[in-house]
Amino acid sequence: MTTTDDTIFREICGLVARFAPAGVQLRPETELASDLNVDSVAAMDLVMEIEDKYEIDIPINQLADMRSLGDLVELVRQQLKDR
Amino acid sequence: MDIFDKYAQIAGRHDKVLELGTDPFGVRLDEILSATEARVDGRHTILVGTNNYLGLTFDEGAIEAAVEAVRTQGTGTTGSRIANGTYALHRQLEEEFAQFLGRRSCMVFTTGYQANLGMIVGLAGPRDVIYLDADSHASIYDGCRLSGAKVVRFRHNDPEDLDRRLARQQEGEAALVIVEGLYSMLGDVAPIAEFAEVKKKHGAWLMVDEAHSFGVFGERGRGVAEAQGVEEDVDFVVGTFSKSLGGIGGFGASSHPRFDVLRYCSRPYMFTASPNPASIASVRAALARIDCEPGLRGQIWANARQLHEGLAGLGFDLCSPMSPVIAVKMPDEGTAVWAWNRLLELGVYVNLAVPPGTPNGVCLLRCSVSAAHRSQQIEEVLGRFGQLAQELAAARA
Numbered sequence: 219m220t221t222t223d224d225t226i227f228r229e230i231c232g233l234v235a236r237f238a239p240a241g242v243q244l245r246p247e248t249e250l251a252s253d254l255n256v257d258s259v260a261a262m263d264l265v266m267e268i269e270d271k272y273e274i275d276i277p278i279n280q281l282a283d284m285r286s287l288g289d290l291v292e293l294v295r296q297q298l299k300d301r
Numbered sequence: 302m303d304i305f306d307k308y309a310q311i312a313g314r315h316d317k318v319l320e321l322g323t324d325p326f327g328v329r330l331d332e333i334l335s336a337t338e339a340r341v342d343g344r345h346t347i348l349v350g351t352n353n354y355l356g357l358t359f360d361e362g363a364i365e366a367a368v369e370a371v372r373t374q375g376t377g378t379t380g381s382r383i384a385n386g387t388y389a390l391h392r393q394l395e396e397e398f399a400q401f402l403g404r405r406s407c408m409v410f411t412t413g414y415q416a417n418l419g420m421i422v423g424l425a426g427p428r429d430v431i432y433l434d435a436d437s438h439a440s441i442y443d444g445c446r447l448s449g450a451k452v453v454r455f456r457h458n459d460p461e462d463l464d465r466r467l468a469r470q471q472e473g474e475a476a477l478v479i480v481e482g483l484y485s486m487l488g489d490v491a492p493i494a495e496f497a498e499v500k501k502k503h504g505a506w507l508m509v510d511e512a513h514s515f516g517v518f519g520e521r522g523r524g525v526a527e528a529q530g531v532e533e534d535v536d537f538v539v540g541t542f543s544k545s546l547g548g549i550g551g552f553g554a555s556s557h558p559r560f561d562v563l564r565y566c567s568r569p570y571m572f573t574a575s576p577n578p579a580s581i582a583s584v585r586a587a588l589a590r591i592d593c594e595p596g597l598r599g600q601i602w603a604n605a606r607q608l609h610e611g612l613a614g615l616g617f618d619l620c621s622p623m624s625p626v627i628a629v630k631m632p633d634e635g636t637a638v639w640a641w642n643r644l645l646e647l648g649v650y651v652n653l654a655v656p657p658g659t660p661n662g663v664c665l666l667r668c669s670v671s672a673a674h675r676s677q678q679i680e681e682v683l684g685r686f687g688q689l690a691q692e693l694a695a696a697r698a
Contacts, residue, residue, distance in 0.1 A: 266454070
């Protein structure tokens, strides 16, 4: 990841930390559903929080392939680039 | 790998629900006694979760019209609207609906679900952006997915959030905003007037789904947009026949001069059999009654007030101000399932609503009131909710 990615990753970790069970470390490969128990509804709410923070829109069409924290960071990075 | 493995988690959750009693998603009504009563598992049951808002499922005129249509035009059309499935009846209903709604044109769909699919898929394509309220019905989400458009959610009933998102829209994209009039789970109403201001500011198009509000809101029963005096700012209106109109089917209407292009461009409209003659005939009769009998709306609001005030008086946590949809909040899924079963045992059918079908993860006993409910029936329902409240309190103690 680039430095910008690192910054986005750290900021997003701050938003998802509340989901992390004790002992689970947040890494780019950490899976939202299986590792953090973020269900589909919680994921949608999380995405809205992220959209507010970065003032971007992440179309829901792009969420289908989102599995890991790294995927989420990439989505944010892409939207910031396209802005 | 078994092809059903992907459902293991939700199937396990369903199994747990079954351990607590009847399957809430498979209730069988053995005998339909009236618009508000049925026999369920041998018990006389008051129905308070049917969306039969005006109680027209047993309307004499609608029944006779349906019977006559079956006798004279058969049981089905066996064809799509673009082939052999357009009868005079379909056209007559479309003209009557357009006139009732004050719109230039109306299209009839085979179900309410298909009405949303057909309208959204017809209106929005891969180069467009749809802005939809986060709490939208599954049929709206599915229509958005099928359209291929870019889909952006905004916070429920939040025109300011929509405004911020539309301001970020890229040039050259057409924007379609989709909201509902009355939201079916919590029973809350959209601020359509405020949404209309936002859509005008950004040059977007506005579609309102009045599925749960048609026949109930507005001076003539045209829905929430009528009640808020902003029908002219709504570009497209969608609705269903399976609630206030007591039938099956749906409609989409607009005054846009090119609206009828959807008749040969909207695949969910084109590639399905048209509604059968009996359905169309009964809906025509029901629409005529709604048009000429505003007292039906007075009755449903009186009934809604009685149930809403009664449940609030019993100490239940209600999700929204008074409307014909009254959602009672339960503390968790286990309690909700138990309470739902207990009400059924007591002879009251309501809807059980749990995540992910509900917003914000809430668990609900969802009631919907009908104009056909008698005041005495609502008193009985309140009495049984009162018993439930006592039992819930005893369990907590």
